[in-house]
Amino acid sequence: MFAQVTNGRETWRPRATVPRHRHDRAYAALVLCGGYEECGSRGRFRVGPGDVLLHGAFDAHLDRFDNRETMILDLKLPRRVPFALGSIADVDAAVRLAEKDAKAAGAYVCDRIVEKNAPPRDWRDALADVLLSEPNARLDAWAQEHRLSAETLSRGFGHTFGVTPATFRAEARAHRAYALIAGTAMPLCAIAADAGFADQPHMTRAVKALTGQAPQFWRRSNPFKTAA
Numbered sequence: 001m002f003a004q005v006t007n008g009r010e011t012w013r014p015r016a017t018v019p020r021h022r023h024d025r026a027y028a029a030l031v032l033c034g035g036y037e038e039c040g041s042r043g044r045f046r047v048g049p050g051d052v053l054l055h056g057a058f059d060a061h062l063d064r065f066d067n068r069e070t071m072i073l074d075l076k077l078p079r080r081v082p083f084a085l086g087s088i089a090d091v092d093a094a095v096r097l098a099e100k101d102a103k104a105a106g107a108y109v110c111d112r113i114v115e116k117n118a119p120p121r122d123w124r125d126a127l128a129d130v131l132l133s134e135p136n137a138r139l140d141a142w143a144q145e146h147r148l149s150a151e152t153l154s155r156g157f158g159h160t161f162g163v164t165p166a167t168f169r170a171e172a173r174a175h176r177a178y179a180l181i182a183g184t185a186m187p188l189c190a191i192a193a194d195a196g197f198a199d200q201p202h203m204t205r206a207v208k209a210l211t212g213q214a215p216q217f218w219r220r221s222n223p224f225k226t227a228a
Helices: 091-100 102-112 123-133 139-145 150-161 165-183 188-194 200-211 215-221
Strands: 008-012 017-022 027-033 036-040 043-047 051-055 060-065 070-076 085-087
Touching: 027 091, 027 102, 036 150, 043 051, 043 123, 070 091, 070 102, 091 102, 123 150, 123 165, 139 150, 139 165, 150 165, 165 188, 165 200, 165 215, 188 200, 188 215, 200 215
Parallel strands: none
Antiparallel strands: 008 070, 017 060, 027 051, 027 070, 036 043, 036 060, 051 085
16 A cells, blocks of 8 residues: 655666655655656655655655656655755765664754755646645635636646645645644544544545544554543
């Protein structure tokens, strides 16, 4: 169901593509050379040497590599970083540390990463930002406001992100719910409303589809140990 995350280097040939997939744990992808475009649960990013893409647990993404051979250092993260794209000043130090202790290298990246801005390039990026911040955003209204047909909206966004805007929005709701379930003391019914679900059973189905486990599983793992 989920793609495996392993510490270490991976090399991709020029113009390779990686279909959309999902990982069940947080990790960082530090670009050592080359470059690529990643379109995923947190938006679309163009990265090169020194850049770090940060993936949360259960994030999904696809990758399109450019015309250079690309090498990436993957590192499991000890904690979630609250942004999706960053950079570190001393890439070589991270690489040397990873050769001796991958866990320490992951902590090194977390401690030294600096957030990097990725301004929207076109309407697809703007729509992704809206869907991530507004769980009940209406696609028809957004399309009309930006003078796009429903077909253009669905086809154009899907070509870039690998899923339709409606699916992207549904996954964003599930991600928001999962984060609140696992990391806050909010009651599940309040989380369902906050994340934009019609009711708690709807949220339960969405979280289970995203993570493979129902909300009660993640609530038991929550350090707050709250009731449903």
